Amino acid sequence: DTTKSIFVSNTAAAPLPLLIRNSSSSNCRLLIKGKRISRCTINNAAAGEVLVGIESPSSSSLQPTSSPEQKVYNVVLKQAALVQKKQSTTTTSTEDLDMPIPGTLTLLNEAYDRCREVCAEYAKTFYLGTLLMTQERRKAIWAIYVWCRRTDELVDGPNASHITPMALDRWESRLEDLFQGRPYDMLDAALSDTVGKFPVDIQPFKDMIEGMRLDLKKSRYKNFDELYLYCYYVAGTVGLMSVPVMGIAPESQATTESVYNAALSLGIANQLTNILRDVGEDARRGRVYLPQDELAQAGLSDEDIFAGKVTDKWRNFMKNQIKRARMFFDEAEKGVTQLSSASRWPVWASLLLYRQILDEIEANDYDSFTKRAYVSKANKITALPLAYARSLIGPSKISSKVL
Ligand SMILES: CC(C)=CCC/C(C)=C/CC/C(C)=C/CC/C(C)=C/[C@@H]1[C@@H](COP(=O)(O)OP(=O)(O)O)[C@]1(C)CC/C=C(\C)CC/C=C(\C)CCC=C(C)C
Numbered sequence: 001d002t003t004k005s006i007f008v009s010n011t012a013a014a015p016l017p018l019l020i021r022n023s024s025s026s027n028c029r030l031l032i033k034g035k036r037i038s039r040c041t042i043n044n045a046a047a048g049e050v051l052v053g054i055e056s057p058s059s060s061s062l063q064p065t066s067s068p069e070q071k072v073y074n075v076v077l078k079q080a081a082l083v084q085k086k087q088s089t090t091t092t093s094t095e096d097l098d099m100p101i102p103g104t105l106t107l108l109n110e111a112y113d114r115c116r117e118v119c120a121e122y123a124k125t126f127y128l129g130t131l132l133m134t135q136e137r138r139k140a141i142w143a144i145y146v147w148c149r150r151t152d153e154l155v156d157g158p159n160a161s162h163i164t165p166m167a168l169d170r171w172e173s174r175l176e177d178l179f180q181g182r183p184y185d186m187l188d189a190a191l192s193d194t195v196g197k198f199p200v201d202i203q204p205f206k207d208m209i210e211g212m213r214l215d216l217k218k219s220r221y222k223n224f225d226e227l228y229l230y231c232y233y234v235a236g237t238v239g240l241m242s243v244p245v246m247g248i249a250p251e252s253q254a255t256t257e258s259v260y261n262a263a264l265s266l267g268i269a270n271q272l273t274n275i276l277r278d279v280g281e282d283a284r285r286g287r288v289y290l291p292q293d294e295l296a297q298a299g300l301s302d303e304d305i306f307a308g309k310v311t312d313k314w315r316n317f318m319k320n321q322i323k324r325a326r327m328f329f330d331e332a333e334k335g336v337t338q339l340s341s342a343s344r345w346p347v348w349a350s351l352l353l354y355r356q357i358l359d360e361i362e363a364n365d366y367d368s369f370t371k372r373a374y375v376s377k378a379n380k381i382t383a384l385p386l387a388y389a390r391s392l393i394g395p396s397k398i399s400s401k402v403l
Contacts, residue, residue: 068229072236076264079201079240080256083248086199111190115142118187122149125353125380129346133246137343140198140245143190148208148238150187155212165213172209175202199244204237211237219287220302224324227275227291228268235271239263246343252395254338262335266347269328270354276321277357280308280369294320308369318366322358329355337393344391352383352390 066074119142120127126145130138154163154171174184179202183189194200211233221227243263248256275282275289282289283305295301298317329351336347353375360373375383 068225068232072229072232072264075201075203075207075240076257076260078203079244080260082199082201083244083256086244107186108189108193111186111193112139112142114186115139115146115190118142118149119145125349125384126346129349132345133342136197137245137247139190140194141242143187143194144200144238144241144245146187147191147205148241151208151212152234155215163212163216165216168209168213168216172206175205175209179205194245200241201244204240207233208237221289221291223293224291227289230289231268231271231275232264235274236264236267239265239267243339246347247340248338249340249395252338254335254395259335259338262332262338265328265335266332266351269325269332270350272321272325272328273354273357276318276325276361277368277373279305281372283308283369290321305369310365310367310369315366318361318368322361325358326355336390338395341391341394344394345388348387348390349384352387353380356383 116127116139119130123145130141133141151171154160154168174188177184178188178192179195181192181196183192195202211230214230214233218230221230240260240263243260248254248259252259279288279290288295288302288305290305295305295317298320299313300317304311304314332351336344336351339347356375356379357373360375361368364371364373
């Protein structure tokens with residue numbers, strides 16, 4: 001019931017329809033010269049700014065000119081709708097869905113077991129957390145983890161220098177095949193089984209491959225909009241893939257969409273943290289994953305990044321970047337409590353541990369050029385019971401419908 005006057009100008013950089021979200025609520029009605037626009041949302045979460053978007057009644061579908069945030073938000077809506085549809089048509093629990101076909105079941109169990117091994121080897125803490133989940137859920141998360149790791153390895157692994165856009169196209173057609181029930185190998189078979197059991201949409205998977213394509217052709221990001229899209233592709237997608245498996249608590253009153261937004265925020269926060277930790281390492285590969293316009297505003301250039309000197313300009317720049325990453329972590333926190341009880345611990349653990357990397361960057365006097373910030377074993381050990389304690393808190397029954 002509060003009225004706010006907001007001036008919206010339609011520029012080439014912000015073509016209509018323009019839809020911007022507000023993770024801290026809210027749909028609103030927007031009247032432009034007395035004409036009611038079908039939908040509008042306001043976003044002030046990401047960078048402390050208020051962006052207003054409008055969507056005209058006739059154009060609710062994704063337009064080629066859409067802003068990065070709108071593009072990502074459409075995927076969030078699509079995935080949330082898929083989950084809601086599945087919830088309203090499914091009466092069986094996911095535990096009952098295994099329909100053993102003799103012979104294939106043994107192979108499938110072997111496939112999941114291999115995924116478990118990979119996960120246990122590459123992501124120990126996270127693997128321990130998955131052990132708290134129901135058997136079906138943990139198997140599904142391992143399968144998703146393995147697919148993500150393999151996708152990342154294509155551009156970051158030992159054979160990365162041989163990877164071409166064509167190889168990524170082939171990886172994408174394999175993905176389409178496995179979603180159609182035609183897996184190419186054992187590890188794909190596990191994911192194929194998972195996507196048949198849980199309401200997981202293919203789009204976040206395709207988008208992760210798109211992120212890898214971007215990595216092949218792009219090594220600079222003009223502004224935060226461009227960087228945000230990259231972070232969505234390579235990490236926000238992980239959040240969107242995981243929530244349908246981890247599940248939302250039955251007693252949660254939050255909208256599905258708001259939980260997906262929180263999941264997206266955790267992916268973005270993790271990736272931004274990753275970038276701030278690895279500035280030196282990336283620079284040595286000729287890459288600068290920092291918004292160029294913000295670097296320039298801080299009086300910095302690529303040359304300063306390659307020179308790797310910690311100056312006051314650099315410290316100030318990093319302070320702002322860290323602040324933004326923390327805002328995404330704060331957004332994510334609002335969603336963790338809404339997850340099903342057994343899924344909350346690994347997510348809290350991952351959130352608390354990753355966020356601590358930002359504290360470590362500060363403790364290193366912002367030197368991400370020569371030092372790699374990491375969380376010490378002692379701090380990890382303290383964070384795990386804290387994560388467990390937090391995971392005991394579920395959705396408040398009196399919370400409002402929208403987060
Ligand atoms: C519980 C949990 C964390 C589940 C996620 C499991 C999963 C499927 C992980 C896949 C991770 C992966 C291999 C991604 C490939 C792309 C990539 C490498 C992304 C970067 C991760 C860090 O990896 P890296 O190994 O390079 O890092 P270190 O060098 O070891 O530090 C990323 C930075 C992003 C990973 C993104 C997430 C883990 C997003 C998690 C979000 C959720 C699980 C949603 C939670 C739900 C709510 C409501 C908040």
